[in-house]
Amino acid sequence: MSGQENIKILFFIKRTKPLRNGEAPIFVRITLNKERAEFAVKKRNITENDFVCTVCRSTISVSDNGNVYPCEGWQDYIVGNLKETSLKDIWENSEKVQYLRALRYRDFTKCIQCSDKEFCTMCLVRNANENPQGDPLVVNEFFCKIAKLNKQISLEQKIDI
Numbered sequence: 001m002s003g004q005e006n007i008k009i010l011f012f013i014k015r016t017k018p019l020r021n022g023e024a025p026i027f028v029r030i031t032l033n034k035e036r037a038e039f040a041v042k043k044r045n046i047t048e049n050d051f052v053c054t055v056c057r058s059t060i061s062v063s064d065n066g067n068v069y070p071c072e073g074w075q076d077y078i079v080g081n082l083k084e085t086s087l088k089d090i091w092e093n094s095e096k097v098q099y100l101r102a103l104r105y106r107d108f109t110k111c112i113q114c115s116d117k118e119f120c121t122m123c124l125v126r127n128a129n130e131n132p133q134g135d136p137l138v139v140n141e142f143f144c145k146i147a148k149l150n151k152q153i154s155l156e157q158k159i160d161i
Contacts, residue, residue, distance in 0.1 A: 048106035119150035
């Protein structure tokens, strides 16, 4: 990519016909230089061993001062600095990166037992940013309400074929 290109990737649930098993379909929207493509991705059944978020799995963010963050929205949590350590070393060896990668749904007991978990879009960054202590493990109730609403909308629109 040249310095002029702008790419954005967004995962979201939208009001649409649910999958045959009643699950809410997850959509991916990719925008490259204002050109947009959108497609559905089947969300599989969530188990306690599934990871919660893509931070430090498929995303990482770097600021102009060299600080490296799990994602662009989580700039209170520095996982390394490029002036001190290579990105490869941060990606492969940072204790903070390893900690985030190790998080699974089992670490969120409230979530793994939730009947709405298949409709949830919980975000570690938002948990941390909205918690007074910055704890990503404290689930923001906002996600619970949204999951319940997503499930309700999905089931209301379910059409048996």
